[in-house]
Amino acid sequence: MSEEHTTPETEDTTIDAAAEQPQPPAERTPEQLALAGKVEEYLMDVIDPELGINVVDLGLVYDIWIEGESTAMVNMTLTSPACPLQGVIEEQANTAVLTNLEGEISELQINWVWMPAWGPQMINEEGREQLRALGFSV
Numbered sequence: 671m672s673e674e675h676t677t678p679e680t681e682d683t684t685i686d687a688a689a690e691q692p693q694p695p696a697e698r699t700p701e702q703l704a705l706a707g708k709v710e711e712y713l714m715d716v717i718d719p720e721l722g723i724n725v726v727d728l729g730l731v732y733d734i735w736i737e738g739e740s741t742a743m744v745n746m747t748l749t750s751p752a753c754p755l756q757g758v759i760e761e762q763a764n765t766a767v768l769t770n771l772e773g774e775i776s777e778l779q780i781n782w783v784w785m786p787a788w789g790p791q792m793i794n795e796e797g798r799e800q801l802r803a804l805g806f807s808v
Contacts, residue, residue, distance in 0.1 A: 691745055691783040694735035702736040708771060709734050709742045709778075715766040719755050723800050725763075729792025732783060740776040742767060747788045756782065 698706070713731055714724045725731055725746065733745040744763070748756060760780055767778045790808055793801065798808045 691785070692743060692781050694733050694743070695737075698735060705736050705771075705774060706734045706742070709736075709744070709767055709775065712766045712770045713744070713763060715770075716759060716762040718749070719758055720749070720753075721801070722804065723793075723797050725759065727794050727797030727800065729794060729797065730788060736775075740774065742771075742775045742778045743781065744778065745781050745783050747783055749788055751784055 710726060710731065713734075714726045716725045717723065718725055718728055718730070721728065728749070730748065731744060731746050733743075735743050737743050746763075748759070763780060764778050767775055793808060801808045
């Protein structure tokens, strides 16, 4: 008969999700800011498959910055942590950014973050207008 050993939890294991997500550097060069702006522009081509609105106008993109010379970092969320379309959105983002910024961006790294939790208040006015046109009341 084998004996199973268990150890009781003795410390709080609460994880501060916001502290763990990558953060943009405090200082960015004008070139990095301009390139991050281009990344955001092409992320507007990424459409949430369920709502039919781009991820930027939906407020799903929290931060964009450039690491080194050519790695785009994006802190991004989904409308729900259980969203089954994460892979589709990630593939669209890679295609949109890496194809349109070839020679400027060599890698797109999406950090999926859940804090703060996404809510309809994060949708910008353009996104609200698009949702109203589709019959949603926002």
